[in-house]
Amino acid sequence: MKKYIYKIFNSLEKLESNIAFYPSIISLFGLLFAFLMIYLESIGISKYLVKHYPVLVVNNTETARNLLTTFIAGLISIMVFSFSLVMILLNQASSNFSPRVLPGLISNRRHQIILGTYNAALLYCIFTLVSITPNGDKYQMPGFSVLLSIVFMTLSLGAFIYFIHSISQEIQVNTIMDKIFIKSKLRLEKLVEAEKHIDAGFEDTSDWKNIMANSTGYMQDVSLKALADLAESHDLMIEVVPIKGAYILKGIPVIKYKGEASDHMEDNEDLESKLLDSITFSNSELIEDNYVLAFKQITEIAVKAMSPGINDPGTCINAIDYLTELFALRMTKKDHSYYFNDDEKALIHINTVSFEELLYNVMVALRTYCKHDVIVVQKLFVMFQYLLQQNNVLDENYKEVIIKEIVNLKKDALDNYNNDRDIELIKSYITKLQNINPSEYKF
Known part of the structure; x- marks a missing residue:
């Protein structure tokens, strides 16, 4: 029963992100309200109001x-104009920023409610116009509905x-990055808060039984509670193999x-089916489910x-500022995630993107495409300086990972510049980083 409740809840969440969800719901309310007013007019509400108000x-x-008639024509024009603006916004965001930001823009609840308001008013006006009696009797005409x-x-x-005001704000890159940052920060903080800082000696899983995917798509979410219930009731230990957000074949x-x-094959097949049902596959990715997507988008x-x-380069520098704070928050989280029962026993091992892999994937893109701009390279060194100075780092190996990327950035930067002033600037930042803790960090 829990499995089906979770699946229904998850399906509703995905449906909610659809651009037509709220407009459809609000339009339905507008249609029902129109029929309600037609009924009230039939029992004489306008006749009563004409006498008293x-x-x-x-x-x-x-x-x-x-x-x-004027309202209907005007509402249709407003709807066409508004939908055109939404399409322009999506097209510009895809062309100038990244196609990955489109799901976040499409799921903007305010715009969906506004578009639904237009459609609900349009349907109400249409049915009210149809309900006007042809003889023009003032007591039969829906005067209050008009x-x-x-x-x-x-x-x-x-x-x-x-x-118009909202769409002009949404199309700005700083607004887009700020929303991505806030969503990912909330997700990371939730994971860090829920994480139990216990060293779980999870055994080697190479010879464990495998359950294969029966469909393709992004691994959107895992029902850890459902998996934990199955693990405890059947005395199991479980590992979720793919990384959340990975495309599963x-x-x-x-x-x-x-x-x-x-002893019964059917029981084993039923158990494996229940375990597999705890994983939700989707053809889209949402930051609310996977914070790593925010690093990719920014x-x-x-x-x-x-x-x-x-x-x-100004936008690039702003993006690095957001990445700096997200990396600092990520350094407070473990690379390995486990789900514990009430006795502090690790029942489930969840594979996650390691800090080293996450930092490398971000830096390899920035080093490849931004190393020609010394201002951007300078900002990256400032980011590394800030990360090395963090005191609440959960794993000291994270700083060794940062050092590796500093060395990579140093090499690419020095190989790319011939100007003595640029080379001097890069070396000055290397010296600053070295002075943070000269006995420990060697560049």
Whole structure:
């Protein structure tokens, strides 16, 4: 039962990120409200209001028809313009920054709600116009419903003004990077807080039983609670083989487990099926599920900014600032992740991207495409200086990893420059890094 609840919850989360989710829900409410008003008009709400509150009723048929027709045409124009702006935003973000940022922009809840408001108001106006009686009798005409359509049109205009303001902010690269940073920071902080700093002596898993993937896609998430329940109930030890966010091909091992096999083949197959069901595959990646994606996105934005067609070192420097803080936070997390039961016993080993691999993947891209700009190289040395000075590092080996990348950056930088002033600047930063702890770090 828990498995199905989790799958439903996960499916709803993926559906929520779809650009049509909230517009569809809000449009449905607009349609239902239109039918509700038609019912209220049929039982005489406008007739009652004409007697007691005539100011709340539009009781002229031609005026009502003209208003509703104008509103419908105006709302269609606003919707077309708004959707066009969204498409322009997505196209520009993909061209100038990175295609990976598109899921985050598409899932912007505010824009979805605004587009849904337009559609709900449009549907309401259409059905209200249809409900006007042809004889023009003032008691049969939905006068109060027409007044509400004026209110909804006013709200739509206000939403349109806010949409123009919001879309102009969303298209800025600093806003995009800031949102990526905030999401990844929250995810990392959650992982660090939940991580038990216990040395788990997990045994070698090379001879454990393998469960193969039965589909392809990105490994979006793992239900650790469901896996832990299975591990405890069947006395198992489990390893999740792929790294979260990796693209899984059908037929490769995704789970290894160790435990007593049942005498019945069907029971073993049922257990393996339950273990495999705890992994969710998807064709998209979200930062909320995988913080490593944020490093990829910010790095790609930095590299794209340094391309000859854009040539924007300022954006690249801002991206390095965000990466610096994320790397500092990552240094407070272990390379190996485990899931413990209440007795502090490690039941599940979760493979994660190591700090060394993460730093190398980021730096190899930056060194390759940004080494020609001495200002960007200077900023990278400042990043390394900040990381070496961190005092809350969980693993001292992280600093050795940083030193390796400093050596790589030094070599690429000195090989790339012929100007004496540039070479002198690079050597001065190497000296600063050496002076942090000269007895320990040798460059």
